[in-house]
Each structure stands twice: as structure tokens, then as C-alpha cells.
Amino acid sequence: MTLRTAPWGPVSDDGDHRRRDAGPRLLPFHRLGHADPEHRWWKPLVELVVFGAVYLLVTVVFGVVWAVGVMSTRGQDALDDLFADPLALDVMDPAVFFMMFFSIVLMIPAILLARLVMGPRPVGLLLSVTGRLRWAFLARTLAVALTIYVIGYGAVSLFELLVLGELSAPQPVEGFGLILAMVVLVVPLQCAAEELVFRGYLLQTVGRWVRRPVFAVLLPVPLFTFAHFYDVWGLLSVAVMAVVAGWLSWRTGGLEAAIGLHVANNVVVTLLAAVGWADPNATESSWVAAALTVVFDVVYAVLVVRLARKHGVEVTRTVPAPLPPLTGGWGPVPAAPVPPGAWMCPGPPACPGHWAGHGHPSAPQPAPERLP
Incomplete structure (x- = not known):
């Protein structure tokens, strides 16, 4: 049984989900594991095992199908030609591009199945405090991110053309x-998959064990950063994006802002590589590229937070305290107070197994109240 707070309400968390004397808690995104009344500290570890096993299985199946497809279209020696030097793989080869990006997309069904097995439920809590992907907010954040990247890279290209005279014709x-x-x-799905794992699962896993959001935001950053193979400036750029994406996930109550930033970055970079204006196989960067990443991401974060405030995006999920067990007699059980202006789940079938009314759990329920 859950309540959703009024947008941009106060954030609080009373800690132990097993307390029976506490009122409703406002859970931020990184603490949504505590929305599960069956929460246990070890469940994220089992979830990781299930995720790893499922991902390994589907990746092996995909690899076999992909290899058969490549050999059937390019000949029996195609794999030997592609992997003659694994360190020199051409990312812009369509077969290699699909293999590299779609293998990451497969993390989506793997992590969703692991969450379905271990909870909390609904599975959509991995996406946002509302238990679903907020498509309208995602579209707005993506539009903001694409605008920033297009204007930013356009300005850099214009500078190279007018001042340095180095801009070449597209090839x-x-x-x-x-x-x-x-x-x-494929690329947007690849970005969403990484966000589900690094800003969804990992952020909420740390949030199950530690209350402060700074730890949930920062602890997954090294894992995401060193999953990329760049020099120090490139890794710094990745780390900055990871911090901004994690902070926005906590601040806006979901993954939409992080997905929008990630999609814009990867789409623009791969398009530049596809027209010959960037080296897709480069592992070296520069302090200029790192500085541009900081500027783009910070501007994006400021604009998205203002956008979320303007549109009243929900940033917490209100979870009432569990009803105490009946200890004898047939008297009514006191219900936890409901925050003013909150939306109350009306009970089954909307909330299977729980009732949201006053009195005994089987009592008739009032009509749901919506946010004004």
C-alpha cells in the first residue's frame, strides 16, 4: 500500500521499515527498497546473482545467433577477419556496432527479471518513485539534453572552422x-540499460543499506567509470556524467533525467563518428573535452531541476507504516495518518493484498483522492 506525495514535498525517511509506531515515510528514489514490507538487507545480493546468471545466459545465446548471422552473410571466415585483432575492432562496422550495443541492451530483461524475483514491487520502482517510467518527463529531459549537445558541439565546430580552419567535410x-x-x-536502449543497472539497481542497493544519498550517488561511480576504456581525461568525463546522472536520479525521483542525458551524449557522439567528425575507436581524450562535459552536464542538471519543479514531478514515494497485528478482540485497528493532499491507493484490485482505508483491513474503502 503506497501513497504518493505532492510534488516536491519534504523528503524524510524514518529508517527501519519494521517499526509499527511510525507514521508514513516519504522515500526518495535511492530508498525505494524500503517500500517493500519484506525488505531484507541480503536481497540485493541475491538480486545481483540472479541478474548475472540471466544476463550471462541471454548474452551467450545472443552471441551464438550473432555469429551465425555474420557467417551466413559474410562467409565462414568473417569472424576470423573481424577478431583478427580484438583491440582494433572497427566500431563503425555495422555488425560490430550491433554486437557491442545490443549486448548491453540485454541487461534490461536480466535486471527486470531479477527485480521481479526479489522485489520490491511493483518492478517499476526501479524506474521512478511512481512505479513507472514517466514518459512526458523523459521526452522533456531528452529534448533539453539534445539541445545542449547540438548547440555545444555546433559552437565547437564553428570555432574550429572560423578560427582553426580544421573542420573537414562530412565523410x-x-x-x-x-x-x-x-x-x-538501439543506442537509446543501450543507454537505458546502463542507467537501470548503475543508477537504478546500484543506487537503490546502496540506499537499502545507507540512508544518505551522497553515498548512493558516489559509490557506483567507479564501477561505471572503469567499465569504459579511456585515458584519464576520458575517464574523468565519464565520472562527471555518472555523478550528475546519479544526483539527478535522486533529485527528480527517477531515471528519466539520467536516461535523457546518457542518450543525448551517446547519440550525438556516435552520429559524429558516423559522418567522420570523430574517431569512434579513440581511447584518448583531452582536458578540453572533459571541460566541455562538465559544462554541458552542469547546465543540463540546472535546467532539468527547474523543469521538474515547473511540471510538479514527484520526487518521493509515501509509504504508510504497516498496520499492527490484531492482538485480541474485534476492535478497529488505528490507521496511519495520511499526509494532506496525498493520493491514496483505493485498495484491491489496484493494490493487491492491501487495503488503504480506515479501520480493519477488510473494511470498505473511500474513493481515491487525487492531487489538486
Whole structure:
């Protein structure tokens, strides 16, 4: 049974979900594991095992299907040609591009199945405090991020053209049409998959054990950063984006802002590589690129927080204290107070197994109240 707070309400968390004398708690995104009345500290560890096992299985199946497809279209020696030097793989080869990006997409069904097995429920709590993906907010954040990146990289290109005279004419890679289709269809899913794992699962796992959001935001950053193979400036750029994405997930109550930032970054970078204006295989960066990342991401964070306030995006999930067990007699059980202006779940079938009314759990329920 859950209540959803009025947008941008106060954030609080009374800690132990087993307390019977506490009132409703306002849980921020990183503490949503405590929305589960069956929460236990070890459950995220089992969830990780289930996720790893499922991801390994689906990745092996995908790898076999992909290899068969490549050999059937390019010949029996195609794999030997592609992997003659694994460190020199051409990311802009359509087959390699699909293999690298779609193998990450497979983390989505793996982590969702692990959450379905271990909870908390609904599974959508992995996405936001509302238990679902807030598509309208995602569209707005993506529009903001794309605008910032297009204007930013456009300004850099104009500077190179007017001052340095180094901007070359676009030279689309071979198979540009296939690459473009995958940039539109596969890259956003790849970004969403990474956010589900690093800003969803990991953020909420740390939040199950530690109350302060700073630890939930920062502790997953090294794992995300060193999953990329760049020099120190490139790794710094990745770390900055990870911190901003984690902070926005906590501040806006969901993954939409993080997904929007990640999608804009990867789509713009891969498109630049596809037209020959960036090296897709480069592992070296510069302090200028790192500085641009800081500027882009900080501007994005400021604009998104203002956008969330303007549109009243919910940033906490209100979870009432569990009803105490009946100890004898047939008297009514006191209900936990409801925050003013909150939306109350009306009970089954909307909230299977729980009632949201006053008195005994089987009592008839009042009509739901919506936010004004």
C-alpha cells in the first residue's frame, strides 16, 4: 500500500521499515527498497546473482545467433577477419556496432527479471518513485539534453572552422544507413540499460543499506567509470556524467533525467563518428573535452531541476507504516495518518493484498483522492 506525495514535498525517511509506531515515510528514489514490507538487507545480493546468471545466459545465446548471422552473410571466415585483432575492432562496422550495443541492451530483461524475483514491487520502482517510467518527463529531459549537445558541439565546430580552419567535410562511413538506424533504435536502449543497472539497481542497493544519498550517488561511480576504456581525461568525463546522472536520479525521483542525458551524449557522439567528425575507436581524450562535459552536464542538471519543479514531478514515494497485528478482540485497528493532499491507493484490485482505508483491513474503502 503506497501513497504518493505532492510534488516536491519534504523528503524524510524514518529508517527501519519494521517499526509499527511510525507514521508514513516519504522515500526518495535511492530508498525505494524500503517500500517493500519484506525488505531484507541480503536481497540485493541475491538480486545481483540472479541478474548475472540471466544476463550471462541471454548474452551467450545472443552471441551464438550473432555469429551465425555474420557467417551466413559474410562467409565462414568473417569472424576470423573481424577478431583478427580484438583491440582494433572497427566500431563503425555495422555488425560490430550491433554486437557491442545490443549486448548491453540485454541487461534490461536480466535486471527486470531479477527485480521481479526479489522485489520490491511493483518492478517499476526501479524506474521512478511512481512505479513507472514517466514518459512526458523523459521526452522533456531528452529534448533539453539534445539541445545542449547540438548547440555545444555546433559552437565547437564553428570555432574550429572560423578560427582553426580544421573542420573537414562530412565523410559518412560505409553502411551509414544501418548505423543511423541503430543509433535511433538501439543506442537509446543501450543507454537505458546502463542507467537501470548503475543508477537504478546500484543506487537503490546502496540506499537499502545507507540512508544518505551522497553515498548512493558516489559509490557506483567507479564501477561505471572503469567499465569504459579511456585515458584519464576520458575517464574523468565519464565520472562527471555518472555523478550528475546519479544526483539527478535522486533529485527528480527517477531515471528519466539520467536516461535523457546518457542518450543525448551517446547519440550525438556516435552520429559524429558516423559522418567522420570523430574517431569512434579513440581511447584518448583531452582536458578540453572533459571541460566541455562538465559544462554541458552542469547546465543540463540546472535546467532539468527547474523543469521538474515547473511540471510538479514527484520526487518521493509515501509509504504508510504497516498496520499492527490484531492482538485480541474485534476492535478497529488505528490507521496511519495520511499526509494532506496525498493520493491514496483505493485498495484491491489496484493494490493487491492491501487495503488503504480506515479501520480493519477488510473494511470498505473511500474513493481515491487525487492531487489538486
